[in-house]
Amino acid sequence: MDARRTVIDLPHATVSALEWWPTAETGLPVLLLHGGGTDSAELSWGEVGPALADAGHRVIAPDLPGFGHSPRADWSLTQERLVRHVGELVDALDVSDYAIGGLSLGGGMTVGHLLDQPGRARTAMLLGCYGLMPRLADGFRGRVTHLTSFLLLRSGLLAAITRSYARNRSAMERGLRDLVRNPQARTPELVDAVLAEAADGTSLETFGEWQRDQVLWNRLRTVYTESVASIPTPTLLIHGARDTGVPLARTATAAALLPSATLEVVPDAGHWVQRDRPELVIPAMLAHLRRNDAPTTRT
Template sequence: MELRRTSITLPHATVSALEWRPESESAVPVLLLHGGGADSAALSWGAVGAALAAAGHRVFAPDHPGFGRSARAEWPLTQERLVRHVGELIDGLGLHEYAIAGLSLGGGMTVGHLLDQPGRARCAVLLGCYGLMPRLADGPIGRITHFSTFVLLRTGLLAAMTRSYARNRSAMERGLGDLVRAPQSRTPELVEAVLTEAAVGTGLETFAQWQHDQVLWNRLRTLYTPHLPSIMTPTLLVHGDRDSGVPLARIRTAAELLPAGSLVTVPDAGHWVQRDRPDIVIPAMLDHLERTTDAPAPRP
């Protein structure tokens, strides 16, 4: 298996991507889309990409524009533009038969792609997926939490708080404790890598731009849930039962609405589920890929 970093020139941007090449390519290629904030392809997909390549998949994990090693795009970072970016990325890679998976922001990009270009992907995996909630929080104070975040965004206070948090090792360790709940997975190396990404990358600023587009005063701009029954692509949802950002109940509803949806609930795992419990997530992904890509392609 060979791992290399490559540049992909698209009509709107040049993005940096990791590519895992198996010794013998015997399965469909897989496109992996990382999350927001101080995330990147390397941070989210290092272990997953290697495992998929070992099973015969050629794997691509790009840094979204403005994240990781990819320069920021000239266009505003909206959800619609990111979804269009996914289609252009697939065309730029020359993929015809492929599987797609995404975490959080990348999960929302994946759902958007399945809706925008139905029938192209052979199968999909959604981890801690964005776009399945009307607001940032559920429950009795969900509306207050959402509106408070809107105010913090518009006043610039959230950006200032995020910058301060990103420079504070103790705060970062506490924050990662919510995202990655297993102590053995929350290594000093991971903390250092996230701190470095937050300090030298532009992901936090880029993500804030996307948040400005998505967080309206009373709701999130993007809600894919009503459109899920139209997605025929076999889709696996993988979700930590301790995910504090996306309630498991929302994911269960999504799995029920998807005509070919299935759900793997990961016990005691947080939002960054593949970093938290790779021992459960990677086998679940491999099983889904094997079962769905050996079957005839679904009709749109």
């Protein structure tokens, strides 16, 4: 099923989005938010979107401002502003009953939306979710890693290193091994697509702006863990067992705190879990949507 690219005009941004329409819309519409770095709607959801549409869901996957085909916004890319952006997207799409899901940065935006507008979404799906850990890594070495990352960010060295890395195919292939552990899923086409996003778009610059807002010298600015107990929305958490970006224990803690949550641990998968093991992730998402969908056909 081919995606249809549309432009969504919002009060404070204009974004490009991919939409997959089912033959008959029998399920909840699904809003999917991609991650940071060199990500986009197509990169994260290009395989998920058609599968959900085949099951009767209208799927909308926007490129966040400054990522993919969306121009950068004229506002600072903070977590709080991105959460408001999600609410504006939902308003513009004019959906009153919907599912929302996100990967990494997009997962953190999803949690923020659930807290900011409680009860609005019918159900949620969090993949390798941001916002559930106090620092970039755990333990004593994690504190050192966090402080080093902060210094590199503030000095501009991390941006320079990342730009160099993004132009080097061999370096990109090595980096993707941590994100996508399955060699069969880490295809030359995926490497090409990530390199193209890094070279042609503004995603790295945009993501760096968000990182500078979020990474303080001793902690991350946004930690939702203590707040998730107030979220009644049925939530599926999907996490790669070998995710080196977000510790599984942090996601398990959030799953235990959420009033209505299911945790699916994907064996041998890394942080980009839906690219790594789509044959496991997509059925888990579909099963969750079926459990929380309306029993009647939509018009």
